Structure formats: structure tokens, C-alpha cells
Amino acid sequence: MVMYTQENTAIAKLHTVNWDFPDSNKSNGIHAIHPYPARFIAEIPRTLISLLDIPAGMAILDPFCGSGSTLVEAQLTGHAAIGVDLNPIACLISRVKTQPLPDMFLNEAAWCVEQARQPHKIAAIPPIPNLDHWFASPVQQEIANLRHAIGQVNDLYIREAMQLALSSILVRVSNQESDTRYAAIKKKVQSGDVFQQFATAVQQLWAAKQTYRPLSTECQVIEKNIMLTEPADITRPVGCVITSPPYPNAYEYWLYHKYRMFWLDRDPLAVKVQEIGARAHYFRKNPPTIEDFQVQMKHVLQLLHQVVVPGGYICIVIGRSKIHGQIVDNASLVTAVARQCGLLTITNLSRQIAASRKSFNLSHANIKTEQILIFQKP
Ligand SMILES: C[S@@+](CC[C@H](N)C(=O)[O-])C[C@H]1O[C@@H](n2cnc3c(N)ncnc32)[C@H](O)[C@@H]1O
Structure with a gap:
């Protein structure tokens, strides 16, 4: 088991943080080089990485890496980063943020x-x-x-x-x-x-x-459906996972980037069919059920259980969904699935989503808070 120092102190410190980060400035620097919906505010992965005290040499993984916020914060603290995302624009952004840019x-x-x-x-x-x-x-x-x-x-x-x-x-x-x-x-x-x-x-x-001065230049961005991702795809020991999965019926990442994909010779419709939670799926004849989301999260958590080292943390930022009028508490769902997968629940933090985050303040969903769930592999 990898030694994570002063675990109880770290967890206690997590509870002293104001996770709303009301003064966060999302609009400049490396994080803002390309628009991305439901992007993390950088302070979330940054604070988790610093307080969880992840041992040197351990990679940090985001299995839904989107625009690479976790990957950037991992590199800045000297950790190798690994990201997975289905969306080719997400992967392009993550790669450009984390790879060198030659002088020419x-x-x-x-x-x-x-x-x-x-x-x-x-x-x-x-x-x-x-x-x-x-x-x-x-x-x-x-x-x-x-x-x-x-x-x-x-x-x-x-x-x-x-x-x-x-x-x-x-x-x-x-x-x-x-x-x-x-x-x-x-x-x-x-x-x-x-x-x-x-x-x-x-x-x-x-x-x-x-102005980007990473302490680690190691980054692996895997453009793949997480449901098809195998432990062997993740090529380093993972000390910590920090991620925000897509919420069922909350957003459509494929649609946001549809014409970008077309212009860059990628197929948005192939992304659409595989995208977890995409709203379009909930308007078809046999819409996905909450049990389907449960199965998807179980697959992801089983994968994480296999690639995370003993003692390593899994941090999941997730809010509620509204599916055909019914509110779904995704945080409870993920917590139950994590337990089934043999992960320990360490703590649960709550945060307000800023009203300015348009991509989450969709009128149909009324998602105003989200949870930061912290699990540990025994
Ligand atoms: C909440 S966003 C992540 C945003 C990210 N934390 C950031 O800071 O940019 C969720 C991501 O899950 C991805 N996603 C949806 N379905 C997926 C699947 N089946 N496999 C892999 N990624 C998927 C979406 O493309 C989207 O980028």
C-alpha cells in the first residue's frame, strides 16, 4: 500500500475549504484557451491535489477529462497526467494544453x-x-x-x-x-x-x-469511449482520480462541438451515440433509464478500482439530474455503486454552482449544487 501521509488531517482540511470558490477567475490562462461546457474551475482539482498529498511518482487520472483541467493541475504539481474522453475536441484541447509548443x-x-x-x-x-x-x-x-x-x-x-x-x-x-x-x-x-x-x-x-510552467511534462490523452477502456490502456500507477462524469440528461458535449468536429474531419454523430447522459438520448423512443447510468458508473468505478493503487483516492464531482420530471440524486447513486465496487467512502463535500455557469443552469434541470465525493481504494 502506498503511504498517504496524515490522511485524517488531509480529510479534516478538506472540510475547511469553501468549495464554491466565489472569486475564481475562469477566463484567462491555460485553462481558458478554448471554450468547454461544464469545465472544472481549476481550484477544484488544484485544492484536491494539494490537500490529498498524493505521493510523488503517482499519476493523476481523469476518465472524463473534457478540456483537461485535472491534467493541467496534475502537471503543475509534478504528477504525470492521464485523461480519457470520447470527444475528439476535448482530447485536442487536453493535448494542446499539456504538450509542448515549439518556438516556430x-x-x-x-x-x-x-x-x-x-x-x-x-x-x-x-x-x-x-x-x-x-x-x-x-x-x-x-x-x-x-x-x-x-x-x-x-x-x-x-x-x-x-x-x-x-x-x-x-x-x-x-x-x-x-x-x-x-x-x-x-x-x-x-x-x-x-x-x-x-x-x-x-x-x-x-x-x-x-506562462504555463508544468513540473511534469508527462501526459497521456486517450481518445476513447470509457465503456471500452481497459486497465491496460492506463499505462502508469494511478495515485488519484479527479473527475466529473456527464450527468444524465444534463448536457450534450457532442452538440456543443458539432461543427468544430465536422470542420476538423471528425464525426459528431459517432460521438453522440456513445456519449453518456446526452440529452438527445432521453427524447428517443426507448430512452435510457437511471439503471443504465448505474451500469455505466459501475463499469467506470470497476475500471478505476483496477488502476488505482491501494490507498489511492477517487474524487467525483457530481450533481443532480432531472429526467422527465423526476429528480435523480446522482451522488447517492454513485456512492452506492462505489460501495458495491469495494471502494471506501471517505467524505462528501458540497458546493454551489455559480449562476454564470450557463451550461449547468439549464432551465429544465435546475442544477444549483453539486457534491464532491471522495472514495479510497482499500
Ligand atoms: C463534465 S464533462 C468533463 C469536464 C472536465 N472536468 C473539464 O474540466 O473540462 C464530462 C465529459 O465526459 C465526456 N464523456 C461523455 N461520455 C463519455 C464516454 N462514453 N466516454 C468517455 N468520455 C465521455 C464528455 O465528452 C465530457 O467531456
């Missing part, structure tokens, strides 16, 4: 813009459904040109960082009202705006990466 990035990005701006350049526009509804035709051509130029960049880290910069501006240059509103409206996107916004995103990404 700005020069190569400038080269791409120059290539894409050339008047004779008419790159093929991919066959994306409903494209004319969501993107004005000159905007489509500018994105296609830029995407083509980025595709010619040799260095993988630079290419992925540019794909992320492009992805981050797509909603802004589209007809979509905003990241969280899916109505098409008339916007004043001018000729050249795609290039200008891309150049700004590139500068912001570069600046964020310059």
Missing part, C-alpha cells in the same frame, strides 16, 4: 494565414450537413483555406495547436448566436475576419503557453 508556432501560423489569404487559393469545402445555414459562404471559404494550410504543417504539436486556435473561433464566425444558444442569427462577419480572429487566437494561445 507563431511563424508557422503567420505562414498559414498568408497562404490562406491568397486570392487564387480556393480549398475544397468539406461536405458538411446544413453548412449554408450556419456559415456564410465567404466564411466557409476562408475556413476551408485556413484548414487546408494548417493541414500542411509538419510538426504535430504546432498543427494541433493551430487546429485548436481555429476550432476556438468557429462559433464566433458562424451564424450561431453563441456557444450556448443554437439559434442562427445574422452576424456582421466581414471578409478577412476568420484570419484576423485566428491570428488573435494564436497569439492568446502562445501567451497562455508561455
Whole structure:
């Protein structure tokens, strides 16, 4: 068993923290290089990592890593990080946050813009459904040109960082009202705006990466359905898991990134069918039941039980759901499943979700608080 020092003191300290983090600033630095719904405020993984006193040499795992908040905080404290997510945009963001960005990035990005701006350049526009509804035709051509130029960049880290910069501006240059509103409206996107916004995103990404000083550079991002993930996929001993699973019927990560995936040659519909909890599933003829969610969480907790070292912690941030009028207490459900999987319940902390977190304040769900559940592998 790995020695976790002063366990009782650590748990007592967890109860002195105000987990609402009312002063948290979510809008700058490495965490904010790309929008992501229901992203952790960085203070949650940061505080858990520091108070749980995870032994050096142990990796920190997030099996629903989304935009990589846990992975970044793990690297910053010198731990190797491992993330799993089904969504390719989530994995792209997680990789770009945690992998190096070579010095040639700005020069190569400038080269791409120059290539894409050339008047004779008419790159093929991919066959994306409903494209004319969501993107004005000159905007489509500018994105296609830029995407083509980025595709010619040799260095993988630079290419992925540019794909992320492009992805981050797509909603802004589209007809979509905003990241969280899916109505098409008339916007004043001018000729050249795609290039200008891309150049700004590139500068912001570069600046964020310059201030990122990780103590560990080890990170493994696994783009996979967690239901198909095997213990052998996780290649290091895990000392701590910090994660927030998708809540049933609360959100649709695939939909949020649908056109980003199309533009980056990925298939959002393949993501949709495998996404746990996606609202769309609850409107079909045979909707999933809460027992289905229980089965999914059991699979995840069994996997975690296998990859976490004895004495290691599993921290799960989760709130309630509302499914066809019925409130579901996901925290109790996960606690019961964790017990069945042989995990010890250490403690349960509560936090308010800020009203500004639009992705969680969906009118149908009324999710205003969430729990931080802490389990331990005996
Ligand atoms: C609450 S979000 C995680 C956000 C993350 N904590 C962050 O800070 O960005 C839940 C994540 O679960 C992912 N997810 C949903 N179904 C999945 C599945 N079957 N396998 C793996 N990941 C899945 C979604 O893509 C989403 O990124």
C-alpha cells in the first residue's frame, strides 16, 4: 500500500475549504484557451491535489477529462497526467494544453494565414450537413483555406495547436448566436475576419503557453469511449482520480462541438451515440433509464478500482439530474455503486454552482449544487 501521509488531517482540511470558490477567475490562462461546457474551475482539482498529498511518482487520472483541467493541475504539481474522453475536441484541447509548443508556432501560423489569404487559393469545402445555414459562404471559404494550410504543417504539436486556435473561433464566425444558444442569427462577419480572429487566437494561445510552467511534462490523452477502456490502456500507477462524469440528461458535449468536429474531419454523430447522459438520448423512443447510468458508473468505478493503487483516492464531482420530471440524486447513486465496487467512502463535500455557469443552469434541470465525493481504494 502506498503511504498517504496524515490522511485524517488531509480529510479534516478538506472540510475547511469553501468549495464554491466565489472569486475564481475562469477566463484567462491555460485553462481558458478554448471554450468547454461544464469545465472544472481549476481550484477544484488544484485544492484536491494539494490537500490529498498524493505521493510523488503517482499519476493523476481523469476518465472524463473534457478540456483537461485535472491534467493541467496534475502537471503543475509534478504528477504525470492521464485523461480519457470520447470527444475528439476535448482530447485536442487536453493535448494542446499539456504538450509542448515549439518556438516556430507563431511563424508557422503567420505562414498559414498568408497562404490562406491568397486570392487564387480556393480549398475544397468539406461536405458538411446544413453548412449554408450556419456559415456564410465567404466564411466557409476562408475556413476551408485556413484548414487546408494548417493541414500542411509538419510538426504535430504546432498543427494541433493551430487546429485548436481555429476550432476556438468557429462559433464566433458562424451564424450561431453563441456557444450556448443554437439559434442562427445574422452576424456582421466581414471578409478577412476568420484570419484576423485566428491570428488573435494564436497569439492568446502562445501567451497562455508561455506562462504555463508544468513540473511534469508527462501526459497521456486517450481518445476513447470509457465503456471500452481497459486497465491496460492506463499505462502508469494511478495515485488519484479527479473527475466529473456527464450527468444524465444534463448536457450534450457532442452538440456543443458539432461543427468544430465536422470542420476538423471528425464525426459528431459517432460521438453522440456513445456519449453518456446526452440529452438527445432521453427524447428517443426507448430512452435510457437511471439503471443504465448505474451500469455505466459501475463499469467506470470497476475500471478505476483496477488502476488505482491501494490507498489511492477517487474524487467525483457530481450533481443532480432531472429526467422527465423526476429528480435523480446522482451522488447517492454513485456512492452506492462505489460501495458495491469495494471502494471506501471517505467524505462528501458540497458546493454551489455559480449562476454564470450557463451550461449547468439549464432551465429544465435546475442544477444549483453539486457534491464532491471522495472514495479510497482499500
Ligand atoms: C463534465 S464533462 C468533463 C469536464 C472536465 N472536468 C473539464 O474540466 O473540462 C464530462 C465529459 O465526459 C465526456 N464523456 C461523455 N461520455 C463519455 C464516454 N462514453 N466516454 C468517455 N468520455 C465521455 C464528455 O465528452 C465530457 O467531456
